[in-house]
Amino acid sequence: MAWVMLAGLLCVGAVVVTAISTEGDATPATAPIAQALDWQAALGLREPWRLWTCAWVHWSAAHLAVNLAGGAVVAFVGWRARLPAAAAAAWCVAWPLTQVLMAAIDPGRLVAAMPHYGGSSGVLHAGVVVLGLTLAWPLARARPSLPVPPSRVDTGFAATRASAIEPSRITEGPWAMTEMGAHTAQAVSTLDQPPPHVVEERPLRERWIGVAIVAGTLAKVLLEAPWDLAPRPSAALGIAVAPIAHACGLAAGLLAWAGMRLLGRAGR
Numbered sequence: 036m037a038w039v040m041l042a043g044l045l046c047v048g049a050v051v052v053t054a055i056s057t058e059g060d061a062t063p064a065t066a067p068i069a070q071a072l073d074w075q076a077a078l079g080l081r082e083p084w085r086l087w088t089c090a091w092v093h094w095s096a097a098h099l100a101v102n103l104a105g106g107a108v109v110a111f112v113g114w115r116a117r118l119p120a121a122a123a124a125a126w127c128v129a130w131p132l133t134q135v136l137m138a139a140i141d142p143g144r145l146v147a148a149m150p151h152y153g154g155s156s157g158v159l160h161a162g163v164v165v166l167g168l169t170l171a172w173p174l175a176r177a178r179p180s181l182p183v184p185p186s187r188v189d190t191g192f193a194a195t196r197a198s199a200i201e202p203s204r205i206t207e208g209p210w211a212m213t214e215m216g217a218h219t220a221q222a223v224s225t226l227d228q229p230p231p232h233v234v235e236e237r238p239l240r241e242r243w244i245g246v247a248i249v250a251g252t253l254a255k256v257l258l259e260a261p262w263d264l265a266p267r268p269s270a271a272l273g274i275a276v277a278p279i280a281h282a283c284g285l286a287a288g289l290l291a292w293a294g295m296r297l298l299g300r301a302g303r
Contacts, residue, residue, distance in 0.1 A: 036114075037120045037123035037124075038110065038113040038114065038118045038122060038123040038126070039110050039113065039114050040123075041123050041126055041127055042106050042107075042109055042110035042113070043110065045090060045091075045106050045158060045159075046102075046103050046107070046155075048088075048090070049090070049091045049092075049093055049099060049102065049103065049106075049155055050099070050103070051091070052068060052069075052072060052088075052091040052092055052093075053091075053092075053093050053096075053099050055068050056068055056069050056092075063092070063094050063095065063153075069092050069153065072084075072085065072089060072091060072092050072153075073085065073088075073089050073092045073152060073153040074086065074089035074134050074137070074151070074152045074153065075151055076137070076138070076142060076146045076149060076150055076151075076152070077142070077146050077150065079138045079142060080135065080138050083131075085134070086130075086131035086135060087130060087131055089134060089152060089154075090153075090155045090157070090158045091155075092154065094153060094154070094274040095273040097271065097272045097273055097274075098154060098272050098273070098274050101272065102154060102155040102156060102159065105155070105156070105159045106155060106159060109159060109162045109163060109166060112166060113162075113166055116166070116169070116170055116241065118166065119169070121299055122165055122169045122292075125165045125288070125292045125294070125295040126161060126162045126165045126291070128287075129158070129161035129162070129164075129165060129284070129287040129290070129291040129292075130158050130161065130287075132161075132287035132290065132291060133158055133160075133161055133280065133283045133284045133287040134152075135287075136283040136286055136287055137157075137279060137280065137283045140264070140279070144264055145264060145279075148264040148265045148266065149264065149266055149279070152277055152280060154277070154280070156276070156277070156280060156281060157277075157280035157281060157283055157284035157287075158284060159284070160252065160256070160280075160281045160284030160285050160288065161284040161285065161287045161288035163248060163288070164249060164284075164288030164292065165288045165291065165292045166245075166248060167245045167246070167247075167249035168245065168249060168288075168289070168292045169245065169292070170237065170241050170242060170244055170245025170248065171242050171243075171245030171248075171249060172242075172245070252285060253285065255281075256278070256281050256282050256285050259278035259281060259282075260278065261278035261281060261282035263278075264279050266278075
């Protein structure tokens, strides 16, 4: 549920900011709230709230609709895959880290190519990578071990001939206090308990789906040639798409996921 709640925060925030940006005669590009919340390459990291709020700023209705659909898909797949809280934490860290990585790029070139940035696409790419890596990595999910019952209970009583010839009554009444009754009761209770240290691994099918998600996202980002830094005009969205944000989102997701893995291992 942490994963779904984070996706909900991303989508609901985008809807609220867009609704405020389009009040009256304002447009998303000229609205004061968009100017206060978007990420600007010239500012770098000087106004840190923009590292989060820029994901809520969208420049057109089509831009918002596409990102809302992407957020819904990422939330649903993560919920169906029962992603752990660590995956949600990694995505949360990757959210501002996406813009931090953009700020690390040559500021002169980036200011000239993309002075303003807004949208959820970079953060969504980070979430997709975290989702894919969590599914693909052969991470076992261990269930709590149950206490192992003692091998023998010394009751101080010896088995009688009556207890030996009446096995149906060994675990009830006074027969339960005999030595044979204790052994049988232990055997019955042990059969109902799962073995200790039960480990549950992700099915192979889920892991291959994770590999496909990561490989497909990587191929998409490479085909967009993000190293040019220049946004790509999109007639369908009515805006210029920023491939560099997608690439930084992919890198941020990878770094955040790896960091959470290392922290988890150190904690264990």
